[in-house]
Amino acid sequence: MTDMAPQNDATNAPSGGCxxxxxxxxxxxxxxxxxxxxxxxxNHPCYSEEAHHFYARMHVAVAPACNIQCHYCNRKYDxxxxxxxxxxxxxxxxxxxxxxVLAVAANVPQMSVVGIAGxxxxxxxxxxxxxxxxxIYEQAPDIKLCVSTNGLALPDVVDDLAxxxxxxxxxxxNCVDPKIGAQIYPWIYWDNKRIRGEEAxxxxxxxxxxxxxxxxxxxxxVKVNSVMIPGVNDKHLEEVSKIVKSxxxxxxxxxxxxxxxxxxxxxxxxxxxxxxxAELQELQDSCSGDMNMMRHCRQCRADAVGLLGEDRGHEFTxxxxxxxxxxxxxxxxxxxxxxxxIEEQRTAMKKVxxxxxxxxxxxxxxxxxxxRPILMAVATEGQGVINQHFGHATEFLVYEASSDGVRFVGxxxxxxxxxxxxxxxEGESKLERNIRTLEGCEAVLCAKIGxxxxxxxxxAGIEPNGEHAYEPIEEAIAAVYLEMVEAGKADIQSDKIxxxxxx
Amino acid sequence: xxxxxxxxxxxxxACFDVCPNDAIYKASTQFMINKKTCTECEGDHDDAQCASxxxxxxxILTPAGEPANPAGSLTGIPPLRLAExxxxxxxx
Numbered sequence: 001m002t003d004m005a006p007q008n009d010a011t012n013a014p015s016g017g018c019x020x021x022x023x024x025x026x027x028x029x030x031x032x033x034x035x036x037x038x039x040x041x042x043n044h045p046c047y048s049e050e051a052h053h054f055y056a057r058m059h060v061a062v063a064p065a066c067n068i069q070c071h072y073c074n075r076k077y078d079x080x081x082x083x084x085x086x087x088x089x090x091x092x093x094x095x096x097x098x099x100x101v102l103a104v105a106a107n108v109p110q111m112s113v114v115g116i117a118g119x120x121x122x123x124x125x126x127x128x129x130x131x132x133x134x135x136i137y138e139q140a141p142d143i144k145l146c147v148s149t150n151g152l153a154l155p156d157v158v159d160d161l162a163x164x165x166x167x168x169x170x171x172x173x174n175c176v177d178p179k180i181g182a183q184i185y186p187w188i189y190w191d192n193k194r195i196r197g198e199e200a201x202x203x204x205x206x207x208x209x210x211x212x213x214x215x216x217x218x219x220x221x222v223k224v225n226s227v228m229i230p231g232v233n234d235k236h237l238e239e240v241s242k243i244v245k246s247x248x249x250x251x252x253x254x255x256x257x258x259x260x261x262x263x264x265x266x267x268x269x270x271x272x273x274x275x276x277x278a279e280l281q282e283l284q285d286s287c288s289g290d291m292n293m294m295r296h297c298r299q300c301r302a303d304a305v306g307l308l309g310e311d312r313g314h315e316f317t318x319x320x321x322x323x324x325x326x327x328x329x330x331x332x333x334x335x336x337x338x339x340x341x342i343e344e345q346r347t348a349m350k351k352v353x354x355x356x357x358x359x360x361x362x363x364x365x366x367x368x369x370x371x372r373p374i375l376m377a378v379a380t381e382g383q384g385v386i387n388q389h390f391g392h393a394t395e396f397l398v399y400e401a402s403s404d405g406v407r408f409v410g411x412x413x414x415x416x417x418x419x420x421x422x423x424x425x426e427g428e429s430k431l432e433r434n435i436r437t438l439e440g441c442e443a444v445l446c447a448k449i450g451x452x453x454x455x456x457x458x459x460a461g462i463e464p465n466g467e468h469a470y471e472p473i474e475e476a477i478a479a480v481y482l483e484m485v486e487a488g489k490a491d492i493q494s495d496k497i498x499x500x501x502x503x
Numbered sequence: 504x505x506x507x508x509x510x511x512x513x514x515x516x517a518c519f520d521v522c523p524n525d526a527i528y529k530a531s532t533q534f535m536i537n538k539k540t541c542t543e544c545e546g547d548h549d550d551a552q553c554a555s556x557x558x559x560x561x562x563i564l565t566p567a568g569e570p571a572n573p574a575g576s577l578t579g580i581p582p583l584r585l586a587e588x589x590x591x592x593x594x595x
Contacts, residue, residue, distance in 0.1 A: 065517035066558060069577060075558040076513055091514075120515055127520075186579045189556040192521075192548045261588050269580050269588045 037250055040167060040221060044113055044144065054342045057113040058104050060097040062128045066120035067152050068188040068204060071266035072227060072257055075120075091119070094128055096318055098135040103321045105140055106331035108312065109338035113168075115146045123153040130157065133164045142332055144168065148225070152188060152204055154211030162218040169215055170253075171208055172225045175233050176240055178202040183232050186266070209247070216248035223251040228275050228283055229267070230257070241287040252287060256280045371490035373402035374481060375409065377438050377462075378473050379446035386468055386476055390449040393434065398441060399473070401481035406474045412437050435460050443484075445476055504566035505541035506551055508534055511562040518553035518563070527553065 044055070066075065092100065105111045114136060116122045122129040133145050146168035147161070154171065161169065175181045181201025188200040195203065215222045224244045226237050233240075241252050257274045259267040266272075275283070377396040379388035398409040414430075414437045431453050438444055443463040447470065457464045468476035484490045505526075508518070512533035519527045519534055524547075526540035536553070543566060544551045554563045554571035560578065563571040574582040 064515045065520055065556075066515065067517075067556065069558055071579070074578075075515060120517070125516070125520070187577065189517075189521075192552060192555065193550055194555040261592060264585075266578050266580050269585055 037221065044146075044168065054110065054346065055112040055339075056108050056110040057115060058101065058111065059115045059117050060092055060101060060132065061116075061119055062092050062094055062097045062132050063116055063118055063122040063125035064091055064120045065124050066150075067124040067190070068121070068150050068200075069186050070150075071184055071186065071272075072229070072259060072268075074264045074268075076264065092318070094132040094135065096321075097132045098139070100316055100318065100321050101136050101143070102140060102328055102331070103324045103326060104312075104316050105143060105335060106324075106326045106328070107315075109331075109335045110342065111143065111335070112339065113144045113146060115148070117148045117170075121150050121153070122147050123149045123157055126153065126157055126160075130160050130164070133161075133166060137164050139328055140332060141165075142335060146170070148172065149211075150204070151208030151211045152190065153207075155207060155214055158211060158214040158218065158220075161215070162220055166220065168221045168223065170223045170225055171212060171249075172227070173205075173208050173212075173240055173244060174226050174229070175201070175236055176205055176209070176243055177236060178205060180233050180236055181205055184229065209243075212244060212247050212249060222249045223253060224249045225253045225255060227257050228254050228280060230273055230275050230279065232272075234275065234279070234283060237283060238287055254280065254284050254287060371403050371485050372492045373400050373404075374443070374484060374490055375400055375441045376443040376445060376477050376480065377412070377441045378477070379444070380473065385470055385472055386445050387447050387470055390434070390444065390446040390453055390464070391430070393446070396437060396441075396444065397473070399477050401477050406477045406481070431456060435462070438462055442489075443480055445473075445480065504543065505536055505538040506543060506553055506566060506571070507536050507538075507564045508553075509562055509564060511559050513559055513562075515558065517556045517558065521552040521556050523547040523552060 101114050116129050145166045148170035151171045174184050178198040178201040182198045187194050187196045190203055259272050261268050377398050379393040381388045395411050395413045397411050400407045400409050414433050445465045449464050449466050454464045524540050526537045527534055557563045560572050560574050561570045565571050
């Protein structure tokens, strides 16, 4: 992906994306990647934090069978981990899935990616999965294809995947030690037998590692997912991270275990706890030192449709899809136009680099104090002015103000849904979601704001500001920044700077 | 004699894909085994394939009518523990 404009160096300002740990630093993660990989994930909403604001993806549920048992899964329901939480999905035949993909791709031109993630293991259903990919590849070659797997059947189909131009594969690798594996996987189906214990785990691990190596050899991008299970593999995942990176995986996504008694899983029933947010963050941090980590994963359902955090699946049920009359060729041309204009928009947003304070607020360069950069969010419906009610915002534009001027950082979408039972309390309100979205920002500028959100924003350390309603964004931000400078709120706290200033 | 599938079947297709005799078919609400074509995998495999891949305890019955995968044998959850948790959840 192309990078957002770099943050001012040596500051502790949060990175461009949300920095809450549930959403986030993948732009940083991407910065370490070779340009060739970044170009390939540029419009992939699951891999690029920035792209997920512009492009849509969909999953099709064509793969019901599985060839292993995980202790966090109950086959009576969809898998609660590995990107397919809790909701039983509509199983589609390959023909239905292809029709649905083509219908969505014609109606949601932002669509760039189709994935098969379940509800079982896609590669344990090779005919259903591969024939779906083949049909989409033939009829909509502009759509990127991706698949996730436990890895057991992976080496057998690596060549098929490469041939169908599938350039993103996610392997769930929870361990590289069979002793640990035996505590996660009670059995596998292998070589026409059910095999248990360490013997089973050893085979699975070998197949996962072999599959990873074979994909990398064929230049297929590999992401590794790991489920963090406290007391089982939490201490072990740093080693997993090192190994998969050394073999060429381009991203590692550590997800928290989801285990509730009601799910009827081994871990749920036996009282295995999930990691706390802090534990997850700590592990992600300790892995990120030597691995590109992905933190904006939303653990989507296996049949999700639309932009991340949004599900338009109800618009594309099979009965509706059957009735649609679509010109596929025209749809593809339209998609190309839309994608091009998205790319132009993204380039333009980056070019609106820094608007200097001089230009905006008439501050002369020599009057500038050494101050730190501050992130501010804006609620706007467009036209470059602050013209939206705080409560109506479904996304905020984030700007960075510093002594160098005002710079657009990027949009942040407010999640339409809670992001998972272990990530938030049930019934998180829209206000709470707004505030979570604004983490790292120190002010929010909007046309109007209610009393309740006002108080809660202040409690969260974010200054609400309705004084610049209907004013141009950059000028308003510059004005607020200068007020903050005046009030000493933007002073640099570092001892070093103070010494310099007094010297 | 033949293996058979009970109404605990979750329609995951796994057995359907691995049966060497194509003896498994989709019925209206679940998969079923054709008694005439099931060979218990004799001559093809050491173990009955449907019983070896099925993820649901009690869903496949042996020719003798016994669960091929009794309670606790696949999930590792001791049946007593499961009963306790179920009772506790139902009492909420």
